[in-house]
Amino acid sequence: MRGVSGASLAEVEERFNSVAGSADLGALSGDLFAVADLFDREHGLRRALSDPARPAEQKAQTVRVLLEGKVGDAALQTVIAAVEAKWARAGDLADALERLGVVAASAAAEAAGQLDDVEDELFRFGRIVDANPELRAVLADYGVPGARKEELLESLLGGKVAPVSLQLIKQVVTHPRGRSLERGLAEYGGLVAAQRQRLVAVVRSAVELDEEQKRRLTAWLRASYGRDVHLNVEVDPRVLGGFSVRIGDELIDTTIAGRIEEVRRRLAG
Structure with a gap:
């Protein structure tokens, strides 16, 4: 989300953070997913609640009538903050609630050590x-x-x-x-x-990496990017040797297959 919706998301996240600490995170996650699903199904309701021309308090009151007693207080306060915010497009409203549902679930997993x-x-x-x-x-x-x-x-x-x-x-x-x-x-x-402000690195290797190799690779990536990195390792015999690491749009390729492809590109050029 960018522009108006990005700023609105930050506001809603602030409200979410203020109420999530004392909530049952599993229930909060389920409630937010359920409301996002409701807004996806009911297009007219979603358009009305994301309409910037409608008074914020009017939209908040609609949410109270619809949801009070059906979702927990933390979810209700988060949804009210979401409908009071201004969104660049109607779909951003449900996107924000789904996103926070995942965040709540992640926090529940972190609390459980999982x-x-x-x-x-x-x-x-x-x-x-x-x-x-x-x-x-x-x-x-x-x-x-x-x-x-x-x-x-x-x-x-x-x-x-x-x-x-x-x-x-x-x-x-x-x-x-x-x-x-x-x-x-x-x-x-x-x-x-x-949830831990970590990057996700997808590693492709011809063979499974042992724990020491994973530890060294994680340490190198952490030093390179200045952030913790979580490794998802995928064994793929097609890489022939070495390994590749993809973080977002960036690719670090030390595989033999990658080198062969680079030579081919240069020869073709």
Whole structure:
């Protein structure tokens, strides 16, 4: 979000931070996801509550009538702050609430000592989906009811991943909001990583890295970027040797395959 919506998001996050500390973070996350889903379904309501021409107090009162007693107080205060803010487009309202739902879930995972697990499990689930076209087809099929997808995810992941991981995967699968499954998982993974203000580095290597190699690579990246870095390691024999590291749009490629490709580009030029 940029411009007006970026400033509005900062205001809503400030209200969220002021009420989240004393809230049940798991319940807060679920409430914010539910309200974001409501605004996605009810286009007229979303347009009315994001209309900058309507008085802020009028929009806040509408939210109180709709949600009081149905969501927790922390969620209610966050939603009121969101509808009182000014957004560049109507969809930014639901985007902000979804984002804060992920932040609340991440904070719950951190409090339970499971934040690293959640980061890893979101990444690994993305790799599982990539490797199973049939599974991806079912999860991405708009014709398959959300309840059926949740049952499938429960059977696949229930008891095998952290509760927050399962919650986030269910949310992004059943409410893609116009994103591909891969993009949704990546966005959620980035928000989870940001809970500790860490960068996410996707490492591709021909062989699995041992713990000492991961420690040294993490230390080098931390020194290079001045921030903590979480490694998601992907074993890919096609790299031939060495490894590559992608952080956002930046690629550090030491693979033999990468060097061969660079030679080819130079020869072609």
